[in-house]
Amino acid sequence: MQFVKFRFSRKGISTVTAIFMLLLMFTAMIGLIVAFVNYNLSAKEQMNIDHERSQEKIELTGLGVNEEFEITSVVINNTGTIDVRIRALYEIVNGESKLLFDPSNYAETQITPATSLVIYIPGDIPVIQFDPQAKIVAATERGTKTLDSVPTLFYGPIEPPSEYDPTKLYIGPLMLKFDDFSYHNTDKNGILDSGDTWRPGWVVDEKDYLAWKISIMNIDDRNITINRFASFNLVPTESPSATLSWYLEPTNVIMSTQFLEINQTVSVIYKWTTPLSGDAQKLTFPECTCMVFLTFFGVFEEADGTETPYAQTIPFEASVTVS
Amino acid sequence: MKKNTKAISPIFATLIILAIVTVLFIPVFIWATGTTSETEDSWQLSGLIATERIVIEEVSLKADPESCTIYVRNIGKTTVSIENVFISLSDGTDLYAYSKSPTTFTTTPNSVIQGDLITINFSSLGDLIPVPDETYTVKVFTSRGVGDTYQVVT
Numbered sequence: 001m002q003f004v005k006f007r008f009s010r011k012g013i014s015t016v017t018a019i020f021m022l023l024l025m026f027t028a029m030i031g032l033i034v035a036f037v038n039y040n041l042s043a044k045e046q047m048n049i050d051h052e053r054s055q056e057k058i059e060l061t062g063l064g065v066n067e068e069f070e071i072t073s074v075v076i077n078n079t080g081t082i083d084v085r086i087r088a089l090y091e092i093v094n095g096e097s098k099l100l101f102d103p104s105n106y107a108e109t110q111i112t113p114a115t116s117l118v119i120y121i122p123g124d125i126p127v128i129q130f131d132p133q134a135k136i137v138a139a140t141e142r143g144t145k146t147l148d149s150v151p152t153l154f155y156g157p158i159e160p161p162s163e164y165d166p167t168k169l170y171i172g173p174l175m176l177k178f179d180d181f182s183y184h185n186t187d188k189n190g191i192l193d194s195g196d197t198w199r200p201g202w203v204v205d206e207k208d209y210l211a212w213k214i215s216i217m218n219i220d221d222r223n224i225t226i227n228r229f230a231s232f233n234l235v236p237t238e239s240p241s242a243t244l245s246w247y248l249e250p251t252n253v254i255m256s257t258q259f260l261e262i263n264q265t266v267s268v269i270y271k272w273t274t275p276l277s278g279d280a281q282k283l284t285f286p287e288c289t290c291m292v293f294l295t296f297f298g299v300f301e302e303a304d305g306t307e308t309p310y311a312q313t314i315p316f317e318a319s320v321t322v323s
Numbered sequence: 324m325k326k327n328t329k330a331i332s333p334i335f336a337t338l339i340i341l342a343i344v345t346v347l348f349i350p351v352f353i354w355a356t357g358t359t360s361e362t363e364d365s366w367q368l369s370g371l372i373a374t375e376r377i378v379i380e381e382v383s384l385k386a387d388p389e390s391c392t393i394y395v396r397n398i399g400k401t402t403v404s405i406e407n408v409f410i411s412l413s414d415g416t417d418l419y420a421y422s423k424s425p426t427t428f429t430t431t432p433n434s435v436i437q438g439d440l441i442t443i444n445f446s447s448l449g450d451l452i453p454v455p456d457e458t459y460t461v462k463v464f465t466s467r468g469v470g471d472t473y474q475v476v477t
Contacts, residue, residue, distance in 0.1 A: 016344050024352060028359040035366035042370035045400055049376065053398070087396070088440060090381050095476065097381040099394060099442065141438040143378030143398045241456045241476065 049142070055082040056144040060136060061116065063153035069130040069229075069275075073120045074153070076138050076146070078111040084144070085110045086119065090137040091128060092147075095241055097137070101125045104141075130154070132229045132295060133245065151229075151297060155311035172312035173220030174296060177265060180215035181316075190249070190271045190280040203321045209280040211271035212246055214294065218260040224310060226298035228256040232270035234283075234290040234320060246270035246281045257298070285322045292316030372467050374400035379473035380440070382461050384410075386453040386477045391428075393443040395463055395471070397435045403465045404434040405441055410451060413458040413474060419451045453477040 057080035064073035078084050086109040089100040103109045103119045111117045121128060134150045181201040185193040186209045198213060212232045218224050230248040249269040251258045256276055260266060273281045294314040299307035376399035383392045391410070397403045408428060411418040421427045428445045435441050443463070453459065457477055464470035 016341060017348075020344070020348050020352075024355055028355060031359050031363050032366075035363040035370075039366045039370040039373065042374045042400070046374045046376065049374075049398060049400075085438075087438060088380065088394070090394070092381075095383075096385055097383040097392070097394070099381070099440075102440070137381065139380050139396070141396075141398075143380060143396045145380065239456050 052082055053142045053144065056080045056084050056140055056142055058084055058086075058111070058138060058140060058144060058146045060138055060146050060148040060153055063136070063150065064118075064120075065130050065154055071121060071128040071130055071150075073118050074136060074138065075116055075118050076111065077116045078113050080144075081113050083110055083112050085141040086117065086138055087141045088137075088139040089119065090139070092135040092137060093131055093133060100128065130229065132231065132297060133243075151295070151311055155297060155309045172314070173218060173222075173224060173300075173310070174216045174260065174312055174314065175219045176294070176314050176316070177215040177217065178316075180213075180267075182213050184211045184213070185209065186211050186271055186280045188280055189278065201320060203323060204283060205323045207283050207285070207322070209271075209282045210246070211249070211269055211280070213267050213269050215265055215267050216260070217265040218262050220300070221262060222303070223262055223301040224260040224298055225257045225301065225307075226260060226268075226296050226310075228275040229295075229297045230258075230268070230270075231295050233293045233295065234285070235293065236285055236288045236290050237319070238288055242285070244281060244283065244285065245273075247272040247275045247277075250276075283322065288322050290320045290322065292320055368467070371401050372469060375403055375465060375467055375469040377403055377405075377463065377465060377469060377471050379461065379463055379471045382473050382475040384453055384459055384461070384475050384477050386455045389448050389451075389453060391443075391445040391448055393461060393463060393473075395441045395443065397437055397439055397441070399469075400437055401467075402434050402436050403441075403467075403469070405430045405443060405463060406466045407464040408443065409462040409464075410448075411460050411462075413460050415460070419449060421445070421449070 059077045059079050060074060061077045062075035063071060066072050074089065076086060086103050088102055091098050091100055101122065106122045109117060109119065130150060132151045135147055136150060136153065137145055137147045139145045182198040183201045183204060184198050185196040185206065187193065188209055190211070192211060201212060204210070214232070226248065228248055228250055232246040234244045236242055247270060248258065249271050250256045258268065271280050273279045294316065296310070296312045298310050300310045302308055378396050378398050380394040380396050383390070385391070393408065395405060406423050408421045409418060423430065425446065427447060427449070428443050431442045431444070455477055459475055459477065461473045461475060462470055
């Protein structure tokens, strides 16, 4: 009789089971909903980050250099439509990127749209020498970057000035005499080998310390003073990144410059590994053919006594064969 | 006393029912909560991955002497740490895989929050001998498999 009652008394079971099931379902539903909502919020947040990033755009527009040719500041313009924060400055020299510092550790680096920010190089980081081969990179907190070469930032873009006649084989204020090009052996300290003479530079059969000599004429209507960053660059056609540069031997040793008077043809000699390093550059290429580029940096001396930055690149219309 | 047993049966019956239901319910509860927590974990992980973003800012891959330094910025909300780096030729061939260890590469710091920079320094490139003027593809992945790609010329 009791068993029969127990068998038919299912009311208790259904109530308890129902409560347990409800609790279980409720807990599970809340957990799932919370997780799903969190995921949706995360996805939306990431979409916002991507949207903000797409509105970011910055440009390097200037460079401050002191009398010792050390970089003292960089100027960055926010050309996007959203506030940006500069978080890194890099320098690229010979293909090697180096983090200089995080400017936001030293000052507020937020830039509102259509405004510029000058970032001064702090005193506690290693000196950044002005290097005409180097590039500067700035990066924001959202990973947007801008890159420009050091000479372009300091001297402005190097463009063929329109007032010069391109049919005359020059593309700027300095005209190269293409047939006057020679090299000379030197020792490690750059002293010309007394047993050698200036030989035509088209074919070089010695891999040693060398000096190069070219002739140029200032065809502008202003005098020009070029500085120690003027260089003679050999670029192997097979391996363009293995460029070798010879830097200017200045005629004015005190100022490390060379004066180029209007309408005068002068010889320019290059021999140093880095600007005024005191070590002569050595030709180390294996047998190859090289393109030649001449880069000049300096100032125009204006009629009113002021100086205007000047820069020019001359691609040599010939190649040097190293044998 | 023997005749008065009716009152005890409903109490016993209820207790027995409760006991049986509880015992039967335990495995169901464990299974159900496990399933839901797995689903919850999966959503949470998806949420973390959705907000995990890195950008390779700069790569310095040098042929002579061989060296590699990679700068990676965390631009997502999730804290990230770098686990794997792959370097290959730009056409995808000649692939070299590196996992984080003191003998291959180290990261400074180990993990970063949004907006911060991780520097990856290679102590050895293993069998990879960078060829000058060659274009290489560098891929960096976080511990949750989120990555970025960068092309660099040695």
